[in-house]
Structure formats: structure tokens, C-alpha cells
Amino acid sequence: MTTARIHDFFATRRPASPCLVVDLDVVHDNYKAFEKALPDSRIYYAVKANPAPEILRLLATLGSSFDTASVAEIEMALEAGATPDRISFGNTIKKERDIARAHELGISLFAVDCVEEVEKVARAAPGARVFCRVLTDGEGAEWPLSRKFGCVPAMAVDVLAQAARLGLDAYGVSFHVGSQMTNLDAWDKALADARMVFEAMLEKGIQLKMVNMGGGFPTRYLKDVPSAQAYGRAIFDALRKHFGNRIPETIIEPGRGMVGNAGVIKSEVVLVSKKSDNDNVRWVYLDIGKFGGLAETMDEAIRYNIVTDRDGDASEPCVLAGPTCDSADVMYEKNPYPLPLTLTVGDEVLIEGTGAYTTTYSAVAFNGFEPLKSYVI
Amino acid sequence: MTTARIHDFFATRRPASPCLVVDLDVVHDNYKAFEKALPDSRIYYAVKANPAPEILRLLATLGSSFDTASVAEIEMALEAGATPDRISFGNTIKKERDIARAHELGISLFAVDCVEEVEKVARAAPGARVFCRVLTDGEGAEWPLSRKFGCVPAMAVDVLAQAARLGLDAYGVSFHVGSQMTNLDAWDKALADARMVFEAMLEKGIQLKMVNMGGGFPTRYLKDVPSAQAYGRAIFDALRKHFGNRIPETIIEPGRGMVGNAGVIKSEVVLVSKKSDNDNVRWVYLDIGKFGGLAETMDEAIRYNIVTDRDGDASEPCVLAGPTCDSADVMYEKNPYPLPLTLTVGDEVLIEGTGAYTTTYSAVAFNGFEPLKSYVI
Structure with missing residues (x-):
């Protein structure tokens, strides 16, 4: 669902993360x-x-x-x-x-x-x-x-x-x-x-x-x-x-x-961690979350398709959360999201099908984070 | 909890609704x-x-x-x-x-x-x-x-x-x-x-x-x-x-x-209606909702104190909702909020205790509505 034009835009323009690109x-x-x-x-x-x-x-x-x-x-x-x-x-x-x-x-x-x-x-x-x-x-x-x-x-x-x-x-x-x-x-x-x-x-x-x-x-x-x-x-x-x-x-x-299917959000993994040594679920924190444009993950209603460069590696369900200091800024926890075990800090992820209800839903300045940037190509 | 200074600001400055005033x-x-x-x-x-x-x-x-x-x-x-x-x-x-x-x-x-x-x-x-x-x-x-x-x-x-x-x-x-x-x-x-x-x-x-x-x-x-x-x-x-x-x-x-207790949001009643003739609950729609600054009503977590000029009149529990075309933009439904039966279109309401987590939580342009305006006095 990430079109060749969008891939090309990311590859040549290298826009700062997070951002939405609409084809x-x-x-x-x-x-x-x-x-x-x-x-x-x-x-x-x-x-x-x-x-x-x-x-x-x-x-x-x-x-x-x-x-x-x-x-x-x-x-x-x-x-x-x-x-x-x-x-x-x-x-x-x-x-x-x-x-x-x-x-x-x-x-x-x-x-x-x-x-x-x-x-x-x-x-x-x-x-x-x-x-x-x-x-x-x-x-x-x-x-x-x-x-x-x-x-x-x-x-x-x-x-x-x-x-x-x-x-x-x-x-x-x-x-x-x-x-x-x-x-x-x-x-x-x-x-x-x-x-x-x-x-x-x-x-x-x-x-x-x-x-x-x-x-x-x-x-x-x-x-x-x-x-x-x-x-x-x-x-x-x-x-x-x-x-x-x-x-x-x-x-x-x-x-x-x-x-909806015309847009892809590029995001960055900010942190991957566990809460204790014997925890069997990893937490993956992205630089976008519920207050940065993914409001429709509220109650885990919409489950976006997430693509990483490490797809194909062994994966395990993770809790997926946003970057703000708000504990409600967690996207998938009840139904953890399977992501590669090799996924690590700094990796880029693409969140597909995000052309609708993302840019305008994003908070004006929550935690000092800017609203979602958008490029229409 | 609406201080004399805030009352005075509303009375003399007549700011457009909705807005937050912090004392x-x-x-x-x-x-x-x-x-x-x-x-x-x-x-x-x-x-x-x-x-x-x-x-x-x-x-x-x-x-x-x-x-x-x-x-x-x-x-x-x-x-x-x-x-x-x-x-x-x-x-x-x-x-x-x-x-x-x-x-x-x-x-x-x-x-x-x-x-x-x-x-x-x-x-x-x-x-x-x-x-x-x-x-x-x-x-x-x-x-x-x-x-x-x-x-x-x-x-x-x-x-x-x-x-x-x-x-x-x-x-x-x-x-x-x-x-x-x-x-x-x-x-x-x-x-x-x-x-x-x-x-x-x-x-x-x-x-x-x-x-x-x-x-x-x-x-x-x-x-x-x-x-x-x-x-x-x-x-x-x-x-x-x-x-x-x-x-x-x-x-x-x-x-x-x-x-939190330093701020009061002034809002306006946009509509009061029922869904059918034999409905026993009224819907009260304000010009602010979950996407305009009251995000903390998510899951009806925070229950604000709402003051109207008609307090004292007979009241009944109402569903309280925001002005956007989003069906999730409903603040109190599971626990309806008691409001005066005489409350009507155009009435002003004050939402108290809204100094925290309102301005920055508001969406940047959802449904074309501007982010919450704020005055600090």
C-alpha cells in the first residue's frame, strides 16, 4: 500500500520523522x-x-x-x-x-x-x-x-x-x-x-x-x-x-x-524496552502516537498495517506506544502488535492507510510536539 | 471556582466562545x-x-x-x-x-x-x-x-x-x-x-x-x-x-x-434535542468537545463542574456532546450529566477546573474548528 511514488519521496527527500505523505x-x-x-x-x-x-x-x-x-x-x-x-x-x-x-x-x-x-x-x-x-x-x-x-x-x-x-x-x-x-x-x-x-x-x-x-x-x-x-x-x-x-x-x-489508502506515515522507533527482566512483552515507542495523529487507535479501534525494514525476521507481539508523557498515549496494548525482535532504536517504520483522520486529529502542541507534518505528492 | 477576576473578564471582554481563561x-x-x-x-x-x-x-x-x-x-x-x-x-x-x-x-x-x-x-x-x-x-x-x-x-x-x-x-x-x-x-x-x-x-x-x-x-x-x-x-x-x-x-x-483550578472554559450550547419523541434523555451539544480541548473526558475519566445561568431550575441527566461530525465526540453518555431543563440553544456554560491539559490537547483543525483560544489574566 506504500506506492512507488511514496517510496521514492521518502528515499530522495528524506523528510524528518514523523510525517504523512499522500499520493x-x-x-x-x-x-x-x-x-x-x-x-x-x-x-x-x-x-x-x-x-x-x-x-x-x-x-x-x-x-x-x-x-x-x-x-x-x-x-x-x-x-x-x-x-x-x-x-x-x-x-x-x-x-x-x-x-x-x-x-x-x-x-x-x-x-x-x-x-x-x-x-x-x-x-x-x-x-x-x-x-x-x-x-x-x-x-x-x-x-x-x-x-x-x-x-x-x-x-x-x-x-x-x-x-x-x-x-x-x-x-x-x-x-x-x-x-x-x-x-x-x-x-x-x-x-x-x-x-x-x-x-x-x-x-x-x-x-x-x-x-x-x-x-x-x-x-x-x-x-x-x-x-x-x-x-x-x-x-x-x-x-x-x-x-x-x-x-x-x-x-x-x-x-x-x-x-485513507493514499497516505503513509513515516515514523521512527524511539525506544524498545521491557518493564522487568522476566517480562515477556516488549514495549515499542514510536515518535507518533494517539495525540500526534493516530487518534483513531482510541480503544484500539483502527489497526493500521505497519511495515519495517526487518519484516521477515522472527517477531513477537509488542505493546505499541507514542512518545508523549501521557499514559493514555498507548496504541495497541490489549491486542499487542507483532513486530520483529530485531527492531531497534532509530529504525524507520511505515504506518500504512493513514491518509484519513490523521493530520487534523493531531494535537496542536501536546507535550510541545508539533502537529503532524504532511506532504501531498 | 470561577474567580471574580474571570467573571469580570467574561463580562467586560466578551471573548468569542469557546475559550479558556486562566487566573x-x-x-x-x-x-x-x-x-x-x-x-x-x-x-x-x-x-x-x-x-x-x-x-x-x-x-x-x-x-x-x-x-x-x-x-x-x-x-x-x-x-x-x-x-x-x-x-x-x-x-x-x-x-x-x-x-x-x-x-x-x-x-x-x-x-x-x-x-x-x-x-x-x-x-x-x-x-x-x-x-x-x-x-x-x-x-x-x-x-x-x-x-x-x-x-x-x-x-x-x-x-x-x-x-x-x-x-x-x-x-x-x-x-x-x-x-x-x-x-x-x-x-x-x-x-x-x-x-x-x-x-x-x-x-x-x-x-x-x-x-x-x-x-x-x-x-x-x-x-x-x-x-x-x-x-x-x-x-x-x-x-x-x-x-x-x-x-x-x-x-x-x-x-x-x-x-487545573485556575482555568475556566466558556462554551455555548449549540443544540438541545432528542432522538425520538419518547426518548427520555436529551442531548446537549456544546461548541467544545473531546477534540477541542476536553480530551480528558475520554472514557468519561474526568468529570468537570459545569455552571449555567439556569442552575436551580429543575434538571435532568443529559448526554453531553461536542460540535464535530465525529461520533466519538461525546463527553458524558454512560454517566449522563444533570443540566437544567430550561437550558437552550445559545446559552453560555462555564466548564470549571479546565486550566490543565486542555489547550495543548486540542486538535489542530479537526472538522475545520480552530484550536482552543486561551487568555491568561
């Missing part, structure tokens, strides 16, 4: 794969996954739209060349003044999940299109979404009806099956719920137009995952099953699936 | 309380808790020394007016080139917890003083330290003996009872271990000189905690018990205890 060719291929797999869906790249300007510019050129979480992300998407009609303000939790600012910038598509949010949008962005996020159970996702976003389908009907009453365009529903979702049936269940909302709204005389199928498209970490095309087929089948010949406009919001 | 008078009082409670110990402020230049300058003026985690923190302490002899490089996980840089800057006191680290220090900072961190069990701490730092006492003897062989000054031992430790007996157990190491080293003809008793001094969150003086007494009694009339030089490294 735009992989992002390009991912975009094309999504386009091919779901030719009838519009692609809204989830900017939060990696807002590097080079990535946004490439995707804008390819024709992508953008899912944004804040005014700052809206501005980045505009800066990259996206027109306002290609930008969705997809955060269900927005300050009214941020909605107003987005409206000023020309954004006309907003996520909501309760009447209180609809009221804010009606006041600050009159006439805008809104879609209501519906709760799904997210079973099968490696990074489960809990109940933070969305409401039950029955409530979504009330929310959208209220939107229409307040002069907004009740435009559709959204769901998110959970990040890094590997269970293809998850979309079927969510689309059944979406159709229910469409029907209930039609009974009120309102024709919804769009289903936002969110993200959840996985990147390959250690396990193989179904390819984008298998996802596409499963989703198209579910759409056909629930909406028959009246398939609505659909959008998808890949984030991790667009950039 | 230097409280830091001053905390320093004096530590000095009074442990008059024979040198105070090394743990810079990582809050490295704001104003705080470092105040403490440097008061005579504090500094415990640092990185070269950047060493430079901040020097900048604030501390001389190199008042700075300890307290991270047990250091790159050799960072040790060399610290040595160049005049730092001569280093933490280690294994032979591999001793070898780096011997090469990069010849002749320096080293202390070896010993594992304690950290029982009773709200933010437990796991086994990431330190080695068992028997191994500490080998580590310090090796340091002496390599020409370093085997200076002492350190321990850390765990952050926010409220069990006064924890120090007794750790000091018993420290004495064991002193005796074993003496048998090798090496007289250790120092015990670094680390941090762990709690700040007041929701529960009352023993005062600094009670801590001082308990620690002095334990030192007397284990070292008799030959009490070594001691240092302490308060971080949270020095600045």
Missing part, C-alpha cells in the same frame, strides 16, 4: 472507482477526512462535490474551486451564525436532525434545502457512530414537515452506516428506513428528492474489504429493491474511502 | 500552597499541563523549576527565564538527537526507565544526572497511568548501575502515583519502593541523592480532595518512615495541581 494518484484512482461503482450518485468528499488543499483541488477538478463540517471547511472547498452548489453543510450541529455565514457564501444544502436545528436554518438560510439524518444502528462498523447524529425515522417525518412549514425545501434524508463499514447489508436496512420516510412525507403531500447515503466506505487496513464495485452493486440493488423505478437523486460522502 | 492569581496561590506544604521539596512544574508563557514566567519568577517533555518545552522554560539547572527533561522516551540538543542547552537532569535509554543519554549528554522511573500501581487515580513509564524496582537498580558504569551521575529515582490521585497512602507505598532502590544501590557503593515524587496532586473537580497541606503531611510522614534521618533531596512535579 494524489491514489486519490484520483479512488475517485474514479467511486464514480464507476455508483455512476448515478453524486460524490460529496467528506473534507474532514483530509482537508489538504492539494486533495481538495484535485477533487474539485475531477468534478467532486464536498461535504463540510464547518464554515472553515466551506471556505476551503470554495478556495479549491468548488462552486457553492457543490457544497453541503453536513454537520447537524451548527451555530446559527455559522448557518448565516454559509448562506452568505451561497451554500443552500444543510443537514438537520431535529426541529430545533430546522428552526435555525429557517431563520438564517431562508428557502434552503434540508435533509434529515436518520439513525441507523451501525452494526458491523469498526468505528461505530453511536447515536450522536440523527433521529428515528418517525421523527424525521416531523422534522421535514416542520421544515416545509417554515418555508424550507424538504429535500431528503441521510444516513451513515458507520465508518469503515464492511457489512454490505447495512445499506439495505438504511434504505428501507429512507423509503419509509419518503412514503410518510408523500402522504403529507411532500415529495422528497434525495437520499444522502453518507460514507462508511472502508479503506483497506489489515483486512481485505469488499471493493468499491461490490459496494456499488449492493447499494444499487438495495435502491432498486426499495424505490423500484423511482430511484431518487442519491449522493455519497466518502472520506476515509477516498484518501 | 494567574490562582496559579500563584497554588504555588505558594505547594511551597508551604512541602517546604523541603523543589517544585518542578509539569509544563505539559499548560505551557502558556504567562504561566511559565510567573512560576519562573516565584522560583519554580520545570519538568519538560520535549525540546520545545525546554526552550519555553528557558524563554520564561528559568536557568538550565532548574529544568528536568522528564520524558523517559527521547530521541538521541533531542537529548543532544537538551545537553547543548545546558540541561543536565534526565529521566530514564531502561538500559537502552541510559545508553542514549551517556552518548548524547555525557556526565549528566539521571533518575530512573519506578513503576507504581497507580490505584486510586482517576486518570491511571498504566505501565507505560517506569520499570520494576529491581530493574531500576540495574539501570542506575549501568548509568554509573557509563560515566553518568546515578542521581535518584522517580515515581508517579497517577494523575489526580486522591489516596494519600499511594505515596507511602511508592516511597517504600524508592528506599529499596537506594539500599540496593548503596550495596553497589553508589549513594543516590534524590527522590522525584512526580505529580498526581489533584485539582478540585466535582469532589472535594484533600488539601495540599494534607498531602504534604502524608508525604513527609512517609519520607520520615522510610528514610529516617537521612531524607534525600526531593522534588515534586505538579501540573494539574498547579493550574
Whole structure:
């Protein structure tokens, strides 16, 4: 998963460790794969996954739209060349003044999940299109979404009806099956719920137009995952099953699936040690950890693929930890990570599949360490 | 715990939300309380808790020394007016080139917890003083330290003996009872271990000189905690018990205890909603969360005191969440937080006891949100 271009960059540029390198060719291929797999869906790249300007510019050129979480992300998407009609303000939790600012910038598509949010949008962005996020159970996702976003389908009907009453365009529903979702049936269940909302709204005389199928498209970490095309087929089948010949406009919001496998973090082994002479587990400390960009190892949720020059030597499971003075800065301890016994201080390791949710997750200055440096090539 | 000075700052300056305000008078009082409670110990402020230049300058003026985690923190302490002899490089996980840089800057006191680290220090900072961190069990701490730092006492003897062989000054031992430790007996157990190491080293003809008793001094969150003086007494009694009339030089490294209760975060309610009509728990979304500075709510470890203008109205437990599109950005869900039923969008809330581990923990740009702003008054 470390491409030849990335290998070449490390070899010739020798950037200081730790750093992330993202290969735009992989992002390009991912975009094309999504386009091919779901030719009838519009692609809204989830900017939060990696807002590097080079990535946004490439995707804008390819024709992508953008899912944004804040005014700052809206501005980045505009800066990259996206027109306002290609930008969705997809955060269900927005300050009214941020909605107003987005409206000023020309954004006309907003996520909501309760009447209180609809009221804010009606006041600050009159006439805008809104879609209501519906709760799904997210079973099968490696990074489960809990109940933070969305409401039950029955409530979504009330929310959208209220939107229409307040002069907004009740435009559709959204769901998110959970990040890094590997269970293809998850979309079927969510689309059944979406159709229910469409029907209930039609009974009120309102024709919804769009289903936002969110993200959840996985990147390959250690396990193989179904390819984008298998996802596409499963989703198209579910759409056909629930909406028959009246398939609505659909959008998808890949984030991790667009950039995850495009990035590799180079890190350095700072220390390898044991806690006692008769300890049977080594501790391997890297110069990057939970607070330097690998926040998604929280609860050991995401297990990255780690490559060393000593792979092939005898290995043993190790505890893998970061360089800060924070005891929570341990990445894999419950499920220790097998690493070569010969691995030693100063060795370089590559942490693959780290293009998403790393640079922006990194702490601003924890323990005095700088945020993760990033190179987009 | 929101001081009159902080209230006045909010009232007159009306800073944008979210932000942290730290009252230097409280830091001053905390320093004096530590000095009074442990008059024979040198105070090394743990810079990582809050490295704001104003705080470092105040403490440097008061005579504090500094415990640092990185070269950047060493430079901040020097900048604030501390001389190199008042700075300890307290991270047990250091790159050799960072040790060399610290040595160049005049730092001569280093933490280690294994032979591999001793070898780096011997090469990069010849002749320096080293202390070896010993594992304690950290029982009773709200933010437990796991086994990431330190080695068992028997191994500490080998580590310090090796340091002496390599020409370093085997200076002492350190321990850390765990952050926010409220069990006064924890120090007794750790000091018993420290004495064991002193005796074993003496048998090798090496007289250790120092015990670094680390941090762990709690700040007041929701529960009352023993005062600094009670801590001082308990620690002095334990030192007397284990070292008799030959009490070594001691240092302490308060971080949270020095600045935690000096800071208050002002936040704004962005949304209050339910997930379904028959839900009996409300979701309250603030404009700050786990990625904006409240990382220590991870696993609901730290429970901050939250003050609203509506306190006194009927209240009910709520799920409390942050503003990002990340489902992990939920602060209190397993143990919902009681908040007034009248609390509504746009209300201001004060999150008290947030002077430590907030500004530097905040993500650099997650979801496009800026890092936490901070004012030191």
C-alpha cells in the first residue's frame, strides 16, 4: 500500500520523522472507482477526512462535490474551486451564525436532525434545502457512530414537515452506516428506513428528492474489504429493491474511502524496552502516537498495517506506544502488535492507510510536539 | 471556582466562545500552597499541563523549576527565564538527537526507565544526572497511568548501575502515583519502593541523592480532595518512615495541581434535542468537545463542574456532546450529566477546573474548528 511514488519521496527527500505523505494518484484512482461503482450518485468528499488543499483541488477538478463540517471547511472547498452548489453543510450541529455565514457564501444544502436545528436554518438560510439524518444502528462498523447524529425515522417525518412549514425545501434524508463499514447489508436496512420516510412525507403531500447515503466506505487496513464495485452493486440493488423505478437523486460522502489508502506515515522507533527482566512483552515507542495523529487507535479501534525494514525476521507481539508523557498515549496494548525482535532504536517504520483522520486529529502542541507534518505528492 | 477576576473578564471582554481563561492569581496561590506544604521539596512544574508563557514566567519568577517533555518545552522554560539547572527533561522516551540538543542547552537532569535509554543519554549528554522511573500501581487515580513509564524496582537498580558504569551521575529515582490521585497512602507505598532502590544501590557503593515524587496532586473537580497541606503531611510522614534521618533531596512535579483550578472554559450550547419523541434523555451539544480541548473526558475519566445561568431550575441527566461530525465526540453518555431543563440553544456554560491539559490537547483543525483560544489574566 506504500506506492512507488511514496517510496521514492521518502528515499530522495528524506523528510524528518514523523510525517504523512499522500499520493494524489491514489486519490484520483479512488475517485474514479467511486464514480464507476455508483455512476448515478453524486460524490460529496467528506473534507474532514483530509482537508489538504492539494486533495481538495484535485477533487474539485475531477468534478467532486464536498461535504463540510464547518464554515472553515466551506471556505476551503470554495478556495479549491468548488462552486457553492457543490457544497453541503453536513454537520447537524451548527451555530446559527455559522448557518448565516454559509448562506452568505451561497451554500443552500444543510443537514438537520431535529426541529430545533430546522428552526435555525429557517431563520438564517431562508428557502434552503434540508435533509434529515436518520439513525441507523451501525452494526458491523469498526468505528461505530453511536447515536450522536440523527433521529428515528418517525421523527424525521416531523422534522421535514416542520421544515416545509417554515418555508424550507424538504429535500431528503441521510444516513451513515458507520465508518469503515464492511457489512454490505447495512445499506439495505438504511434504505428501507429512507423509503419509509419518503412514503410518510408523500402522504403529507411532500415529495422528497434525495437520499444522502453518507460514507462508511472502508479503506483497506489489515483486512481485505469488499471493493468499491461490490459496494456499488449492493447499494444499487438495495435502491432498486426499495424505490423500484423511482430511484431518487442519491449522493455519497466518502472520506476515509477516498484518501485513507493514499497516505503513509513515516515514523521512527524511539525506544524498545521491557518493564522487568522476566517480562515477556516488549514495549515499542514510536515518535507518533494517539495525540500526534493516530487518534483513531482510541480503544484500539483502527489497526493500521505497519511495515519495517526487518519484516521477515522472527517477531513477537509488542505493546505499541507514542512518545508523549501521557499514559493514555498507548496504541495497541490489549491486542499487542507483532513486530520483529530485531527492531531497534532509530529504525524507520511505515504506518500504512493513514491518509484519513490523521493530520487534523493531531494535537496542536501536546507535550510541545508539533502537529503532524504532511506532504501531498 | 470561577474567580471574580474571570467573571469580570467574561463580562467586560466578551471573548468569542469557546475559550479558556486562566487566573494567574490562582496559579500563584497554588504555588505558594505547594511551597508551604512541602517546604523541603523543589517544585518542578509539569509544563505539559499548560505551557502558556504567562504561566511559565510567573512560576519562573516565584522560583519554580520545570519538568519538560520535549525540546520545545525546554526552550519555553528557558524563554520564561528559568536557568538550565532548574529544568528536568522528564520524558523517559527521547530521541538521541533531542537529548543532544537538551545537553547543548545546558540541561543536565534526565529521566530514564531502561538500559537502552541510559545508553542514549551517556552518548548524547555525557556526565549528566539521571533518575530512573519506578513503576507504581497507580490505584486510586482517576486518570491511571498504566505501565507505560517506569520499570520494576529491581530493574531500576540495574539501570542506575549501568548509568554509573557509563560515566553518568546515578542521581535518584522517580515515581508517579497517577494523575489526580486522591489516596494519600499511594505515596507511602511508592516511597517504600524508592528506599529499596537506594539500599540496593548503596550495596553497589553508589549513594543516590534524590527522590522525584512526580505529580498526581489533584485539582478540585466535582469532589472535594484533600488539601495540599494534607498531602504534604502524608508525604513527609512517609519520607520520615522510610528514610529516617537521612531524607534525600526531593522534588515534586505538579501540573494539574498547579493550574487545573485556575482555568475556566466558556462554551455555548449549540443544540438541545432528542432522538425520538419518547426518548427520555436529551442531548446537549456544546461548541467544545473531546477534540477541542476536553480530551480528558475520554472514557468519561474526568468529570468537570459545569455552571449555567439556569442552575436551580429543575434538571435532568443529559448526554453531553461536542460540535464535530465525529461520533466519538461525546463527553458524558454512560454517566449522563444533570443540566437544567430550561437550558437552550445559545446559552453560555462555564466548564470549571479546565486550566490543565486542555489547550495543548486540542486538535489542530479537526472538522475545520480552530484550536482552543486561551487568555491568561
